[in-house]
Amino acid sequence: MKGYKMEYKYRCSSKGSVNNGIKKSCDFEFLFAEGTYHCPVCAAPMVFVPSVRSVGRLLQEGAQQERNASQ
Numbered sequence: 001m002k003g004y005k006m007e008y009k010y011r012c013s014s015k016g017s018v019n020n021g022i023k024k025s026c027d028f029e030f031l032f033a034e035g036t037y038h039c040p041v042c043a044a045p046m047v048f049v050p051s052v053r054s055v056g057r058l059l060q061e062g063a064q065q066e067r068n069a070s071q
């Protein structure tokens, strides 16, 4: 698909204070293409966060396909 770019939400996996306690916590989130990333703030690994919106869309599409199949 031309111009279509998959993006995934990633969140910093660090727990508790980071940068030697300078920051109380790091909740850095960002959209990336699929891959492996590290937090630019505290260098902890970024973990993939399933997007609620895209899951909802998938369910909608699934329901639509079911409707089409039963017609």
Ligand SMILES: [Zn+2]
Pocket (backbone or CB within 6 Å): 012, 013, 014, 018, 026, 027, 028, 039, 040, 041, 042, 043, 044
């Ligand atoms: Zn971080």
